[in-house]
Amino acid sequence: MKRQMVLGILFAAGALTLTVNALQQPQAGASGQPAPRVVEVDKLKDNLFMMRGGGGNSAVFITSAGVVVVDTKNPGWGQPLLDKIKTVTDKPVTMIINTHTHGDHVSGNVEFPATVEVVTQENTAKNMEAMRPATGITPAPDAPKNIFKENGGRGMPKRTFKDNLTLGKGDERIELHYYGRGHTNGDAFVVFPALRVMHAGDIFSGKNVPLLDANNGGSGVEIGKTLGKAADGAKGVEQIITGHSTVMTVADLREYAAFNNEFAATVQAAKKAGKTPDDVANTYKIPAQYKGYAEPQAARLRANVQIVWDETK
Numbered sequence: 143m144k145r146q147m148v149l150g151i152l153f154a155a156g157a158l159t160l161t162v163n164a165l166q167q168p169q170a171g172a173s174g175q176p177a178p179r180v181v182e183v184d185k186l187k188d189n190l191f192m193m194r195g196g197g198g199n200s201a202v203f204i205t206s207a208g209v210v211v212v213d214t215k216n217p218g219w220g221q222p223l224l225d226k227i228k229t230v231t232d233k234p235v236t237m238i239i240n241t242h243t244h245g246d247h248v249s250g251n252v253e254f255p256a257t258v259e260v261v262t263q264e265n266t267a268k269n270m271e272a273m274r275p276a277t278g279i280t281p282a283p284d285a286p287k288n289i290f291k292e293n294g295g296r297g298m299p300k301r302t303f304k305d306n307l308t309l310g311k312g313d314e315r316i317e318l319h320y321y322g323r324g325h326t327n328g329d330a331f332v333v334f335p336a337l338r339v340m341h342a343g344d345i346f347s348g349k350n351v352p353l354l355d356a357n358n359g360g361s362g363v364e365i366g367k368t369l370g371k372a373a374d375g376a377k378g379v380e381q382i383i384t385g386h387s388t389v390m391t392v393a394d395l396r397e398y399a400a401f402n403n404e405f406a407a408t409v410q411a412a413k414k415a416g417k418t419p420d421d422v423a424n425t426y427k428i429p430a431q432y433k434g435y436a437e438p439q440a441a442r443l444r445a446n447v448q449i450v451w452d453e454t455k
């Protein structure tokens with residue numbers, strides 16, 4: 143009897159450990175050991191790779207001067223990303239471009255050599271100084287409060303732009319664009335014109351109801367318009383690296399702009415008609431023409447309705 147009780151307690155303690163590990167390390171295996179940090183590679187062009195896992199999708203662009211990396215994943219994923227880059231090139235990483243401030247896109251910056259130049263939109267640089275939690279996201283208990291402060295400012299942007307910036311020359315040119323508020327107030331679109339590829343970051347994370355991070359300047363009224371401008375500006379682009387999904391097209395981006403404009407219009411019409419945010423959230427369904435869009439989580443949907451509502455006078 144006594145032995146059974148002890149075993150029961152040990153078993154319960156084991157289960158508890160597993161739960162805690164699972165919270166801290168989302169990819170923990172069934173054994174409770176942290177899963178190995180595996181970065182997966184999709185070759186898009188001879189000198190451009192999409193690297194997946196451990197946060198947002200990264201782009202790795204190999205130029206004669208060195209390697210340009212777009213987005214560096216969650217804390218602890220900078221080194222696995224660097225290791226994976228070594229499997230496709232001997233060249234050193236010389237530049238990081240961060241599409242926006244979120245921890246699953248910028249945290250790996252601190253694991254790159256301090257000589258690497260970091261480039262962002264100017265609002266993102268300000269957001270990275272503060273590293274405020276995103277609207278509606280509860281940070282994991284072990285998440286760094288401000289990974290850049292905790293690393294003596296390493297990985298912070300030193301070069302910023304407001305609307306547009308051209309980096310490099312000829313076939314190695316990179317065009318950065320800011321088209322307005324959306325997921326945050328600093329979402330950069332990164333275009334590799336010679337390769338006809340764009341990295342859109344989380345303003346186009348996939349076919350879904352977006353995370354609108356009002357804490358970092360995001361906007362539910364503006365996001366559709368911003369996406370529309372990006373689609374208009376994406377002349378010649380054939381492949382779009384999304385923040386967290388598969389590679390998509392400009393047609394997909396345009397559809398996503400329409401989807402977000404329609405969402406904002408639905409909320410605004412309901413407000414005008416004297417309904418409540420709950421009325422909208424309780425009745426909203428993804429319109430039938432948007433094929434393959436994920437039905438939203440209730441909390442995300444309710445938060446987005448409120449954000450559009452509050453932005454509408």
Ligand SMILES: [Zn+2]
Nearest residue numbers: 242244325344
């Ligand atoms: Zn994000």
